Every structure is written in structure tokens, then in C-alpha cells.
Amino acid sequence: MSEIEQHTIAVLVDNEPGVLARVIGLFSGRGYNIESLTVAETDRANNLSRITVVTSGTRMIIEQIKAQLSRLVPVHAVRDLTDEGPHVERELALIKVAGTGEKRIECLRLADIFRARVVDSTTESFVFEMTGSTEKLNAFVALMEPLGLVDVSRTGVVAIARGAKRI
Amino acid sequence: MSLRQMTGAEMVIKALVDQGVDVVFGYPGGAVLPIYDALFKQNQLRHVLVRHEQGAVHAAEGYARTTGKVGAVLVTSGPGATNAVTGLTDALMDSVPIVCLTGQVPTHLIGNDAFQEADTTGITRPCTKHNYLVKDANDLGRIMHEAFYVARTGRPGPVVVDLPKDVLFATGTYVPPEAVGARKTYRPQTRPDPARIEEAAELIAKAERPLFYGGGGIINSGPRACELFAELVKKTGFPCTLTLMGLGAFPGSDKQYLGLVGMHGTFEANNAMHDCDVMICVGARFDDRVTGRINAFSPGSKKIHIDIDPSSINKNVRVNVPVLGDVAQALEALSDALKRRNFKPTRERVAKWWKAIEGWRARNCLAYAKSDQIIKPQYAIERLYALTRGRDPYITTEVGQHQMWAAQLFKFEAPYHWMTSGGLGTMGYGLPAAVGVQIARPDALVIDIAGEASILMNIQEMSTICQYRLPVKGFILNNQYMGMVRQWQELLHGARYSESYTASLPDFVKLAEAFGAVGLRAEKPDDVDRVITEMLAVDRPVLVDVVVDQMENCFPMIPSGAAHNEMLLGPEDRKLEGSVSEEGMVLV
Numbered sequence: 001m002s003e004i005e006q007h008t009i010a011v012l013v014d015n016e017p018g019v020l021a022r023v024i025g026l027f028s029g030r031g032y033n034i035e036s037l038t039v040a041e042t043d044r045a046n047n048l049s050r051i052t053v054v055t056s057g058t059r060m061i062i063e064q065i066k067a068q069l070s071r072l073v074p075v076h077a078v079r080d081l082t083d084e085g086p087h088v089e090r091e092l093a094l095i096k097v098a099g100t101g102e103k104r105i106e107c108l109r110l111a112d113i114f115r116a117r118v119v120d121s122t123t124e125s126f127v128f129e130m131t132g133s134t135e136k137l138n139a140f141v142a143l144m145e146p147l148g149l150v151d152v153s154r155t156g157v158v159a160i161a162r163g164a165k166r167i
Numbered sequence: 168m169s170l171r172q173m174t175g176a177e178m179v180i181k182a183l184v185d186q187g188v189d190v191v192f193g194y195p196g197g198a199v200l201p202i203y204d205a206l207f208k209q210n211q212l213r214h215v216l217v218r219h220e221q222g223a224v225h226a227a228e229g230y231a232r233t234t235g236k237v238g239a240v241l242v243t244s245g246p247g248a249t250n251a252v253t254g255l256t257d258a259l260m261d262s263v264p265i266v267c268l269t270g271q272v273p274t275h276l277i278g279n280d281a282f283q284e285a286d287t288t289g290i291t292r293p294c295t296k297h298n299y300l301v302k303d304a305n306d307l308g309r310i311m312h313e314a315f316y317v318a319r320t321g322r323p324g325p326v327v328v329d330l331p332k333d334v335l336f337a338t339g340t341y342v343p344p345e346a347v348g349a350r351k352t353y354r355p356q357t358r359p360d361p362a363r364i365e366e367a368a369e370l371i372a373k374a375e376r377p378l379f380y381g382g383g384g385i386i387n388s389g390p391r392a393c394e395l396f397a398e399l400v401k402k403t404g405f406p407c408t409l410t411l412m413g414l415g416a417f418p419g420s421d422k423q424y425l426g427l428v429g430m431h432g433t434f435e436a437n438n439a440m441h442d443c444d445v446m447i448c449v450g451a452r453f454d455d456r457v458t459g460r461i462n463a464f465s466p467g468s469k470k471i472h473i474d475i476d477p478s479s480i481n482k483n484v485r486v487n488v489p490v491l492g493d494v495a496q497a498l499e500a501l502s503d504a505l506k507r508r509n510f511k512p513t514r515e516r517v518a519k520w521w522k523a524i525e526g527w528r529a530r531n532c533l534a535y536a537k538s539d540q541i542i543k544p545q546y547a548i549e550r551l552y553a554l555t556r557g558r559d560p561y562i563t564t565e566v567g568q569h570q571m572w573a574a575q576l577f578k579f580e581a582p583y584h585w586m587t588s589g590g591l592g593t594m595g596y597g598l599p600a601a602v603g604v605q606i607a608r609p610d611a612l613v614i615d616i617a618g619e620a621s622i623l624m625n626i627q628e629m630s631t632i633c634q635y636r637l638p639v640k641g642f643i644l645n646n647q648y649m650g651m652v653r654q655w656q657e658l659l660h661g662a663r664y665s666e667s668y669t670a671s672l673p674d675f676v677k678l679a680e681a682f683g684a685v686g687l688r689a690e691k692p693d694d695v696d697r698v699i700t701e702m703l704a705v706d707r708p709v710l711v712d713v714v715v716d717q718m719e720n721c722f723p724m725i726p727s728g729a730a731h732n733e734m735l736l737g738p739e740d741r742k743l744e745g746s747v748s749e750e751g752m753v754l755v
Contacts, residue, residue: 014352017300018288029293060481067478073297073317073353 196243198270224254260590383412384450
């Protein structure tokens with residue numbers, strides 16, 4: 001009856017001090033999950049930022065989260081991309097791998113298969129840049145683990161609805 | 168220099184006046200000295216000096232809840248702001264419109280751990296509806312007006328405006344309320360969806376065991392909403408129960424009124440909640456004190472929920488017909504929809520339901536063992552009610568047994584007469600709230616029904632009461648215990664009364680006199696009428712110490728984790744032993 005669902009929610013907010021704290025405080029204060037959260041200014045002229053939050057919970061909790069977000073004073077719009085039809089989700093990661101010899105060649109080969117770009121290299125390390133779905137990034141990171149994975153930095157999911165419509 | 172050029176401190180006063188504020192409850196300090204200086208130089212705004220900032224917020228809450236206006240608070244930075252936090256949380260939980268102005272260290276010192284600095288916007292973010300830090304005097308006017316707008320519209324709540332001292336000294340341009348542009352965000356929906364109204368009307372027209380369940384949202388919506396609610400209940404002939412926050416939204420002495428609902432609600436109200444087939448929830452939020460065990464809550468009913476706050480709908484209980492909007496507008500639309508259907512409640516259909524209700528009512532669940540030796544707390548409240556009828560009393564309470572007895576036994580005929588801390592359950596609420604009510608209604612009879620433990624939490628406000636010659640009556644049911652704590656210890660913790668007894672209480676008669684008030688005491692049942700009469704005869708503040716039965720428990724009671732039809736009716740109730748399950752124990 002109360003299955004856990006994962007939802008990607010886009011929130012358009014006034015770009016003002018404290019707005020991110022309000023959103024995060026709402027999640028921690030009410031015990032909601034944050035799987036990933038990204039935020040950046042997206043419309044300088046109108047002083048708007050866009051927050052993409054991936055969250056999980058029962059249907060009732062997801063509805064609560066959206067209602068609670070909509071209630072915040074600096075929030076312009078809340079859209080449940082998971083509910084509202086097809087959308088595109090992407091995440092970017094920077095992945096640092098160190099090693100020499102066969103392992104070094106193997107990780108380059110895998111990077112090629114995954115279409116990861118080399119953005120920094122030394123004689124004993126690479127930094128890969130990779131864009132894709134969360135699952136694809138997870139798979140690549142897992143493959144790098146035995147090959148000398150050092151550091152991972154990820155943006156979290158950004159998402160947008162397909163088609164011509166504005167948020 | 169244009170007329171609109173002024174200092175930040177002057178703007179604060181101007182904005183308050185422009186917002187229709189006539190009184191501010193506050194306490195001065197270093198960071199707000201410029202505002203106090205501006206206050207000194209004007210005479211449009213009255214300031215009431217409290218003795219503790221928590222008292223200032225509760226007083227403003229009392230003022231707001233009896234007038235329907237926004238309550239205004241002014242406190243200093245650091246400890247002034249942190250002391251206000253309990254009051255702000257209380258106002259958030261009970262949807263009371265408050266604007267609280269807090270002083271702040273000058274902007275260049277923010278973040279430096281300066282003297283009396285606290286991260287006020289950070290601390291109050293989760294306990295306010297919204298808050299602001301003003302960084303430029305030119306923004307001050309707009310922000311003040313926005314703060315009032317946010318506080319009073321939608322589901323009302325507290326708003327903090329944090330004011331750094333340099334902004335108060337700086338000169339800027341004041342923006343009057345009419346010059347503030349429309350907001351792009353925060354536009355609460357007040358007009359209900361007509362389709363939902365039709366669905367609700369359909370359910371109501373077909374109901375066989377209907378029940379109105381009204382809450383504080385009716386009162387917050389305004390006097391018109393209360394009228395419409397009472398009209399609809401009377402027109403339908405359906406039974407009606409109210410939450411703790413809703414008392415007064417429907418006349419307490421009316422036959423259709425079943426009494427308080429919830430943990431200490433009546434047998435008839437709770438059984439009706441459990442057995443009804445259509446529940447019409449108006450401005451209430453299905454909180455845990457009302458629902459009892461959630462998976463056993465009113466299992467067979469279709470539920471209509473009218474509320475202005477979308478996050479209150481489907482939060483605890485899934486409802487069949489959510490109606491998002493202002494209560495008054497929704498009830499108006501609902502009445503029209505019923506009229507269009509030529510809806511006439513057929514007596515026969517509801518008659519069977521009323522018969523069941525009368526059966527529950529006949530249990531007389533609020534009865535208690537009377538005594539001529541010792542004052543029963545229920546008796547004291549019954550006499551207070553009887554002797555103040557016709558004097559239109561305004562009642563505030565503290566939190567605990569006395570509060571529940573007052574809610575059960577005092578019958579409120581009209582809204583805006585009952586001020587209590589419901590959601591947060593703040594001991595120490597009643598006395599300062601009474602200050603606010605008496606300031607708003609100087610000629611009214613204002614009584615704080617209190618317990619001796621609660622009233623001590625803000626007893627310093629007696630000094631405020633005496634300074635402003637407010638004839639507030641503190642009616643203390645003194646059992647020397649934190650009564651509700653003791654009751655739970657008796658029922659759930661093997662009568663191990665851990666720290667719930669107060670060994671060294673003050674002599675409340677002498678305490679009253681020390682503040683400059685009148686002190687009275689009742690020790691025997693025969694004394695009760697005499698002290699109440701004396702209390703009412705005095706046109707001065709009074710503390711009445713009513714020495715009551717120490718072991719009396721508040722019944723009926725739904726034990727935590729139990730359902731509405733598993734109520735305990737009294738000390739003789741056989742279910743009492745082991746009535747609370749292990750899951751119930753962990754609930755509050």
C-alpha cells in the first residue's frame with residue numbers, strides 16, 4: 001500500500017540569502033530524505049534560482065513534500081518531474097584515478113566505452129569528466145574502484161521536462 | 168528632504184501604524200534602543216512593557232486571538248530573540264498571526280560573535296512562517312508590510328523581522344503599504360474548487376451518520392466563517408464536535424454540540440467520530456491528540472476536509488474530498504450547493520444516528536465523584552462557569568489537567584473568548600496571554616484558568632498586570648503536582664511520581680500581595696462560591712489559590728496508541744489496567 005517512490009522535483013525560488021537553508025531545513029526538520037540536491041542561479045534578470053531535489057518516500061510523503069515546499073514564501077513553482085510526464089535527468093561527475101601500468105591502460109579503455117573525457121592527467125593519474133544518468137555514473141565509479149579510484153566529485157541530478165513548455 | 172525620508176527606527180513605527188497596529192508588546196535592549204527612542208517621541212502607538220520576552224509573544228498571541236488582528240512584538244537582539252522562540256513556536260503551531268521585530272547587532276558585526284549577537288533568522292527559521300533580515304533601510308518599509316501580509320493571510324503564523332542597529336540609525340526612503348507591488352510568490356488560494364464543493368455537497372446530502380468536526384481554522388477565517396459554520400450545522404441538524412482550538416466556533420450549550428473531541432474529549436464526540444459515515448472537517452488538521460491511533464481512526468467514514476493550508480490536507484489522514492480554500496468562502500459555496508440540491512435533512516435518516524449519540528451522551532462521561540470535604544477541580548471550574556455566565560468572560564489557560572477540565576466544562580457560546588496553547592502545549596502561556604486579551608478588551612472579564620506549576624513559569628507577568636492595572640484574574644487549581652504528568656505516571660509508570668511534586672510552592676495569596684494584587688484562597692468546597700464572588704467583585708488583579716484534590720485524574724481519556732472507541736471513562740474503568748500498549752508508551 002505505501003510503497004517507497006523516488007521523485008525528482010524542480011523548485012524555482014527567489015535567489016536570496018537563506019532560501020537554500022529553508023528548503024534543506026524543511027527536509028531535515030520533517031524527516032524527509034534527500035537523495036540529491038543541486039542549486040544554481042538560472043535567471044539573473046528575475047533573480048531566480050532553480051533547485052533540483054531527488055527525494056523518496058511514500059506517495060503521501062511525496063505529496064506532503066510538495067505541499068510544504070509550495071508553502072515557503074520565496075518559492076515560485078514546484079514541479080514534480082517524475083509525475084508530470086517525460087523529462088531528462090543528468091548528472092556530472094569528476095573522477096580521479098591514480099595508477100600505473102596495466103591498470104592505467106584499463107581505466108582509459110573503460111573511460112572510452114563510457115564516453116568519459118580526460119580533463120587532467122599526470123604520469124600516475126587521470127581526472128575524468130563524465131555526464132549521464134546517476135546509474136551510469138555509479139557503474140563507472142564502481143569499475144574504477146579496483147583500478148585506483150582516489151576521489152569523486154558529483155553535482156547531483158539536474159533535470160528538465162521534455163517538450164516546449166516552461167516550468 | 169521628502170516626507171518619506173526618515174530613519175529606519177522611524178520607519179518601523181510608521182509601518183506599524185500604517186498596518187493598523189495600536190499596541191506593541193516588548194522589552195527594550197541595546198540593539199533596539201533607536202526604536203525605543205522613536206517610540207518615546209510619538210503617541211500613535213502604545214507599548215506594553217512585559218517582564219520576559221516569552222511573555223511578550225504570548226501577550227501578542229492573546230491579543231491576536233481575541234481580536235483577529237496581527238499581534239506585534241518588539242524585542243532586542245541575542246537573548247531577547249532567543250527568549251521569544253518558545254512564543255514564536257507556539258504561534259506557529261496554533262496559527263496565530265504575529266509580527267515579531269528583533270534587534271540585531273550592526274551589519275558589519277554580524278557573524279563576529281558580537282555582544283548579544285545570535286543568528287536570529289537561523290534560529291527562528293523553523294519556528295516562523297517566514298523571517299527577514301533587513302540589510303538596507305530602503306527595504307525596511309516594504310519588508311515590514313510584507314511581514315504583516317504573510318502573517319495574516321493564508322494559514323496565519325508568526326513572522327520575524329530582524330533589524331540590525333545600523334539599519335535603524337540609517338536614513339532611507341519609506342515605502343507605504345499602498346506602494347508595495349503585488350507579490351510574485353506566496354499567493355494562498357482562498358477560493359475553493361467548485362467541483363470539490365459539489366462532491367462535498369453530494370456526500371453530505373447522502374449522509375446517514377454525518378458529523379461536523381470544526382477547528383481553529385474557522386475562527387482564524389473570521390466572524391463570518393463562524394456564523395456560516397453555525398448556520399450550516401443548525402440547518403443540517405447534524406451533530407458537531409470541536410477541537411481544542413475550535414471552541415466557540417459553535418455555541419457550547421447547543422444541543423447539536425457534542426463537546427470536545429480527542430484525547431480528553433467526550434464519549435459521545437469520540438464515538439461519533441469513530442462511527443460516522445461522513446466527516447465534515449472544517450479548519451482542523453487531524454492532529455494526534457484528535458485522531459488517537461491513526462489506523463483505527465474513523466475507519467468507515469468518507470472525509471471532507473476544508474482547509475486553507477494544502478500541507479494540512481492528507482498529512483495524517485487520507486481524505487476523500489479535499490477542499491482547499493478559505494473556510495468562509497468554502498462554507499458559502501457549500502451552502503449554495505446544498506440549496507441548489509434542495510437539500511433538506513430528513514429527520515428519519517439522521518434520527519437513528521442521533522439516537523445512538525443520545526445513548527453515548529447518557530453515559531454522562533464528564534461526571535466525577537463529588538465531595539463536601541475536598542474541592543474537586545471539576546467542581547471549581549463548574550462553579551466558575553456558573554458564576555461568570557452572563558458576564559461574557561474571556562478565558563485563557565495554562566497547560567495540563569486544568570486546561571482539559573476547562574475545555575470540557577466551560578461552555579463557549581461565541582468565538583474569540585478562548586485562548587489556550589494547543590499544538591505546542593506551552594506551560595506559562597495563560598498569564599501573559601491574559602495580559603494581551605485584557606489590553607485588547609479593557610472592560611472585559613479576563614480569567615486565566617491555571618495550574619500552580621504552569622503559572623509559575625511566567626509568574627513575573629503579574630508585575631506587568633499590576634503596572635497597567637489590568638484586572639486579570641488568575642484562577643489557580645492548586646494540587647501541588649504537575650497534574651497531567653502525575654496522571655500519566657499513575658496510569659503508565661506504576662505510580663512512581665518522579666519529580667512531579669513541587670515541594671516548596673509559594674504562598675499564592677502573599678505572592679499576589681507582593682505584586683500589588685489581591686490574593687484569595689479556597690480550601691473547602693464551601694469556600695469556592697465565596698472566593699469567586701469576591702474575585703469578581705474586585706476591580707483589580709486577583710490570584711485565587713484553589714486548593715484541590717491532589718489525586719484527581721482527568722477523564723475521559725483515550726490512552727496513547729488507542730482508538731476513539733477504546734476510551735477510559737473514569738478511575739473505575741476496568742480497562743485501565745494495562746490499557747496502554749508498548750507502542751502506545753512511546754507516544755507522547
